[in-house]
Amino acid sequence: MTEGSVRARIAPSPTGDPHVGTAYVALFNRTLARQTGGQFLLRIDDTDRSRYQASSEQKIFDALRWLGLDWDEGPDIGGPCAPYRQSERNAIYQQKVDQLLECGSAYRCFCSADTLAKAREQQKQDKMRPGYPGTCRDLDRVESSQRAAQEEPHVIRLRVPAEGETSFVDQIRGEIRVANSEIDDQVLIKSDGFPTYHLANVVDDIEFGITHVVRAEEWLISTPKHVLIYQALDHPLPRFFHVPLLRNADHSKISKRKNPVSLDWFREQGYLKEAILNFLALMGWSPPDEEEVFDLDRFQQEFNIEKISTGAPVFDLVKLDWINGMHIRRMEPQVLLQRLADEGFLPPAVSREDAATILPLVTERMVRLAEFSDRTDWYFADPIAPTSEQLIPKKGTQETSLCALEGASELFAAISPFEPAAIEAALAQLLDQHSLKKPQLFMPLRWALTSRQDSPDLIEVIAVLGKDRSIERIQRALEILVTAP
């Protein structure tokens, strides 16, 4: 089904932040291309000048590259089919549309947008299917050319056959058939001279030699229009794969009102690119061996695009969190450290050595990279002092806490060298000597040293802080306890 060399593409619109859906579709396209030794192209779909945002294009490049979804041909790196920005390809669309005009597959329409909007409203009121009324469909060709020559504003529309039906095979869903009477005479060229998505997409896919069109399901219903354009241009169809749309919890199409959708957001939160890709891959596809944590390489080995499921997956961050944690824990410590640094999650004043020391203590507790600083701030600077309430555990009293902290302070002072085994022995001795229960010793110490309820293993905390800082903080806690009411 997918034999031969695949040329696949994505065509994001530079209209805002890089979207998670773009990454989702890019992942499938790129993987499919790579699997066959083919090419994955990036085309910028900037034909909508009103929604165009200049900064968006670079952000899309950056986000996709960050994810590791790099492309073989694109606006920034060029390629044999350049240019890869649709706004720079107008001459080609013009030429193709002339061809369509010539053979009668397209025609000029001089109706104003306003007129048409009113007509649509009327149709709705009359409970008719809203659509182009066909006013200019049979305009005399000579007259049409003359009006165009006099620069009368107009669009160019596709002449959809009134009878019959148009069908194609979607490789994921099977044959799709739509009655031509249901297909509107789609605008091909807008009055500003730019092509619509429908025309530009087909022309470019032909020009670029795209063999496999993998895109979101929202395009399924407009594919018959594209098929008609391919036919009018006398070009064979590529293979179509409409992958399910990512959903909000209420099952509506994923939107920024109900979900984080910006790839930048995920990066800022400290989600690993590996985890994002892994999670996205699991939306609609499942690995044959049930091992759900994997990297891009293995995905490329196992992925079969025809096995993508048809159901619409709810984009649920809870599982992403789990996957992210798994990838964090599976990463080599040096690699994780480097990543933390690269992604800007190491506090500015922190040395690489210090970070390397503390990182192993929090690795298994981190869900997202952004948590690093919060979970380790006690190590880099003295935290806000704990309160007396915090220093007295539920199972303890002021007595037991005083006893624990005083004892620890004394014993620690005598330890040399200050190493985990010796610290552990000292704590064991304290427990024994004063008949303290473990929480009665450990919790006051934990609060005294880290000012938090949940910390890494206490012995490691003490060892990493060192003798002086540990004793200092214990003393500080003792003062708080003594002066407590």
Place this chain on the structure above:
RNA sequence: GGCCCCAUCGUCUAGUCAGGUCUAGGACAUCAGGUUUUCAUCCUGAUAACAGGGGUUCGAAUCCCCUUGGGGUCACCA
């Protein structure tokens, strides 16, 4: 509303195309235990689904039809 797509645990899914091996498997989440100095990790277990109704068949989660539900789309946006 018309058209198109879809329908297995709360969520992601396996199984559906080639009907029996499915008293429906896995993962996340949840709950209960275990390990344990907290949190987390890790380990064990539990709860939890074939939307409904008709067919076809010896036999249906799997095939067909209807209903219901959800979604998408009906722009000079992509």
